[in-house]
Amino acid sequence: MKGLRGVIGRVRGWRRGWHERSKLQRIDLYTRVTLCSITWFFAVSWGLLPLGETLDEGPVAMALGGAFLAANLAQSVLSNRNLTPAFDDYRGTEPFPPGRLRLPAVLQVLMTGLLVALAAVGGVKDEGLVLLVLDLPVAFAIPYVLIVPVRRFLLHSAAFSATVLGLLAAVGVPGGLLFGAVVSLVVVTLLVLTSARPSVWSLSVMWQAEEARDMQARLAVAEERLRFGRDMHDVLGRNLSVIALKSELAVELAQRQNPAAMDQMVEVQRIARASQQEVRDVVRGYREADLPTELMGAQGVLQAAGITCTVEGADGPAGIGAPAAVQAALGWVVRETATNVLRHGDPRHCWIRLARTRDAVVLEVENDGAGATRPLGGTDGDDGGGSGLAGLRVRLGALGGSLSAGAVGDDLFRVTATVPLTARPDTNGRLAPSPEPSAAPSVLPEER
Numbered sequence: 001m002k003g004l005r006g007v008i009g010r011v012r013g014w015r016r017g018w019h020e021r022s023k024l025q026r027i028d029l030y031t032r033v034t035l036c037s038i039t040w041f042f043a044v045s046w047g048l049l050p051l052g053e054t055l056d057e058g059p060v061a062m063a064l065g066g067a068f069l070a071a072n073l074a075q076s077v078l079s080n081r082n083l084t085p086a087f088d089d090y091r092g093t094e095p096f097p098p099g100r101l102r103l104p105a106v107l108q109v110l111m112t113g114l115l116v117a118l119a120a121v122g123g124v125k126d127e128g129l130v131l132l133v134l135d136l137p138v139a140f141a142i143p144y145v146l147i148v149p150v151r152r153f154l155l156h157s158a159a160f161s162a163t164v165l166g167l168l169a170a171v172g173v174p175g176g177l178l179f180g181a182v183v184s185l186v187v188v189t190l191l192v193l194t195s196a197r198p199s200v201w202s203l204s205v206m207w208q209a210e211e212a213r214d215m216q217a218r219l220a221v222a223e224e225r226l227r228f229g230r231d232m233h234d235v236l237g238r239n240l241s242v243i244a245l246k247s248e249l250a251v252e253l254a255q256r257q258n259p260a261a262m263d264q265m266v267e268v269q270r271i272a273r274a275s276q277q278e279v280r281d282v283v284r285g286y287r288e289a290d291l292p293t294e295l296m297g298a299q300g301v302l303q304a305a306g307i308t309c310t311v312e313g314a315d316g317p318a319g320i321g322a323p324a325a326v327q328a329a330l331g332w333v334v335r336e337t338a339t340n341v342l343r344h345g346d347p348r349h350c351w352i353r354l355a356r357t358r359d360a361v362v363l364e365v366e367n368d369g370a371g372a373t374r375p376l377g378g379t380d381g382d383d384g385g386g387s388g389l390a391g392l393r394v395r396l397g398a399l400g401g402s403l404s405a406g407a408v409g410d411d412l413f414r415v416t417a418t419v420p421l422t423a424r425p426d427t428n429g430r431l432a433p434s435p436e437p438s439a440a441p442s443v444l445p446e447e448r
Contacts, residue, residue: 047135050128061123291327313354
């Protein structure tokens, strides 16, 4: 019973690992598994079936056939192990270690010699020999085609084919079988060339596009930081210079016991308070979330990621007609939940609904990626948690609102935020609930 549970747990773990991968990571894994499978398909079909003839051809043929099979299996294992370094070499991320080709090259020579010996003793005949020739170079060629240029690969394949054909002709293989061997070697060379390199080339292009998107996002963040720094410099630089000059003037006037020194210090105080308010305005404009903008941005980002996004109620009283403080709070919810949908799941559809009750606005963000989504909304240290939705709970709690998140059925994951219509910003521009003596202290939206 425990063994069965362990197997079920492993299967669930594999399924969870598959769903947690991005689409590009899935394509990458699928391509690698496919190329590895090609090697084993040839090894257990064309490389194994003809060896059944050796059972009736005496102990020498049986020994040669068993040795060929063992070398073929070892070559397949090495081929799968060398595939990842060959991928990295093709993409230019890390050069392929030359020493990793030594043992496969030795096995390739050994397999060729065993095949020629089998043909010499009559261990395999007719179609069986052609099938073994078809399987002979596959395991070595799949990683090799990724680490050398196409021209070199074709030249080496031609030299290898000529060597094999010359050895087979030397041991007396008839012309008809030699022609079949030529066709087999040409077919397998073209098959490896047209299956491995185009697949890895496509992956390389997709990874480069992904890296370019990441770089573009980082540049956008850096540009926004520069803009914010310029705004802060414009606000503080001028006013601090004026404060410094007036302070020096006030000191000189005070040393002369001139009453105008007090007027200068009053002016310094006024400029300092004005600067404080200007800094608040800059920070508020930088950090405040606007609901219509966030809805449009979330819909555009999700659709660009291949997720159908439907927004309902944004044009009604729940959206445009809601107070500014409520829209700002819900804008943060839209931003965070859209980020979670992209980072933690792989849904096909996402629905954003706004509804207005008598005393509150309700926002629902729902997607069909519950099977691939980790349970969100915990605190740091929770199993699936993260602090994004936990931070939203604190933010909405300061307004008298609430936030809930969880799976709905087998496939849906829903985040529901409720903000009372009485929420309003305080005098400093921060979101706060309606004025009550026992209201929770307002909080400034934390920086993302």
